[in-house]
Amino acid sequence: MSEKLDVIIFGATGFTGKYTVYEAVTVLENLRWGVAGRNRSKLEEVLKDMGLKANKNLSNIPIIIADIEDEASIANMARKCRILVNCCGPYRFYGEQVVRACIEAGTHHVDVSGEPQYMETMQLKYNEQAKEKNVYVVSACGFDSIPADMGIIFIEKNFDGVVNSVETYLQCSTKGETSGGASIHYGTWESAVYGLAHANELRGIRSKLYSNKLPKFYPILKTRPTLFHSEIVNGICLPFPGSDRSVVMRSQRFLYEAENKRPVQMHAYVAFKSWVTAMLVAIIGVTFGILAKFAFGRRLLLKYPKFFSLGFISHEGPTESDMERLLFEMTMKAVGWSNSERLSEPTDQFKDPPSKTLMVKVSGSNPGYGATCVALLCTAKIILKEHEKMPSTGGVFSPGAAFAKTSLISELEKHEHGMKFEILANK
Template identity: 30%
Template sequence: MTTKAATKGSERPFDIVVFGATGFTGKLTAEYLVQCAHSKKIKLAIAGRNSGKLEACKQDLMALNSKADIGTIEANSDDYTSLVKMAAQAKVVITTVGPYLKYGEPLVRACVEAGTHYVDLTGEPEFVEGLEHDYHDQAAAKHIKIINCCGFDSIPHDLGALYTVHELNKLIGKERSGKAPMKVEGFIEAKGTFSGGTWHSAITQFSRLKEYQKKRREWHKNKKTRPTDRRRTRVMGPKVFWLSAHKAWACPFPTIDPQVVKRTAAARKEFGPDFIYGHYVLVKKLPKLIGGVVGAGGLVALSQFKYSREKLLQVKDPGQGPSESTRKKSWFKVHFVGEADGLHVWTEVAGGDPGYGETAKMLAESALCLALDKNLPEEYGVTTPGAGMGLALIERLNAAGITFRTL
């Protein structure tokens, strides 16, 4: 079903705008869009604050596809008027400009004002929950979708859980489909380098844990945050255990992914009346697991102090990334085990470089889904990839080389 925003968007000069296209991940996203199978169907613009860099980026993109229809838009996170003007020219805005807690909210506000769909690749819980609190009702009233977490955080996990639930419902039959309590566990293994933007976002979020918890108490007290009790959804408690099938230790993975899966489960009937999700990373050797836990605790502690936090932020530049040869050697797999009515299904989501290449692909395909696909779920407002795009995005990603399969 075409949304009201998409109908209005047909009169707009661009289908998709990539804000932050002169940065590393933003440029990868734009490169994907000018070379993908749907490049002839879209009018693309790249946006940023530096006109010289934008023009250089445009020339690089034209070298990849001389027939690409590419515009340029000057916009700055500190200039709200420029953000509204940018959003009003597109059906969908992609942003790679983070940390989102620092730079993200004005663009979301601009997209809501302009009636424009929005996607990002944040993994910052405070930012996402704040948007849900502040902008969900306004966005839903305009029939637009504000969809966060459209990169490695959290598409493989969110859509992987959705895919697994669909496979479970096939297994248990039509009479029990969507009626049985379900449990899904996801196990991540990967080789790759996380992005500088992810590093900066993580350190920023770690430094604000106390403020975030204070905000959460206020949000839940006044009950403005969207309820996740349309059905009973839970995340499994932390535990470490040996997973013999993969000959590895399974350790709880403290990311935004379980929160995203939980929101999708609350929004979609096929997850059943009672859904529980477990989220783990696979580690082959116990010393490495212990080192990872200690290291994560150290980062949280160091991020609480201004001096050490600034030193940590200098470790990675948010606008830089690894070489193409390094990215080609990177990969990820998320293994899922689903259970309902005593029956089990094993599924897998797999792809290449999670931190950059596949994240850019997921982000671009999410925007293409919102710009081009007509039969999307009627779920509007501040929502998730699984709730707002669902099976249509799974089909797109499968076609693009990120595989969803039943083992």
């Protein structure tokens, strides 16, 4: 292979990886792409199966052998493409060596990590090197961080004023028959277990990453009760346990420091239809949180994922029919001031309370293994085609920081498993 490929999908035999291959048939149309992993026969099998599913012959797709335990093979893979789509997690264990190899090779890197410790450590350790090499490294490029982070970018473009705060409410539902199987693959569960187990690392990472605290902006967005009813979505809500808020705040800090833009405050919630369901999820969450703190508890969580998740997690992952029936909506309420009240400096404080609201919804289907894979590939495509609209030098970014001025949102809306961004109300 004398000429570089545009894209290589690494970890293509994994659960997320194989569906990324399927979505690549349409998202990466007219680009030269290949697959990588440690087992050629399994990679050939994925290409055959996903080719049949997509009604496309993928036998001519290049295969690159790369093993996370073999540093030379990872370096060789990174040299063979312009951008690496990394589906090989948990990234806490397998991400850094791939990021390092990509930066050394001058190759861009995107992944779907939802692990704040990994993402912020990569920024701490490799941001300057990535800048020197003009390489973009972007994590959190799947569901659910893309709807939240790019949703706030969408809000600010349509707000016609200054946004003070945003609350996000995630709801999932099934169309047709009720889904009876697992909704999430074991790999996501494993990442969450280790992420929560090492959550105390974040304070130290952030103290090194950010020497100066952001100034306070008023009014401060208060955290809602642990369990509450929201009229916004007419549901019972809990704090969302994922990485959305940390990803959004990284983007907002970057835009404040790079563009002198007032940062948006944000809190994330997940909504359920009934008090019983919400309380049951809360009990699972508390149990998970306690067990993840201890080695013995982690062993139990990792050994019996179905039991501790009430069947939502499995090693086999959800069936394709279950995945296709799953729908998601992220409703976002933004509060701020109209253009007539705009201040000269972002650090100035408004004298009057917020007077303007904007309601936005980001929605789609098959969030875990359809929307995630499409979003991941779209971010890769945008880096290749619109890097001149991204921050002028490379670096380690969150999606909102990297893609705020690009056409990523319109690209996401083109695809069957993409995401729809829409305004619900503007007052």
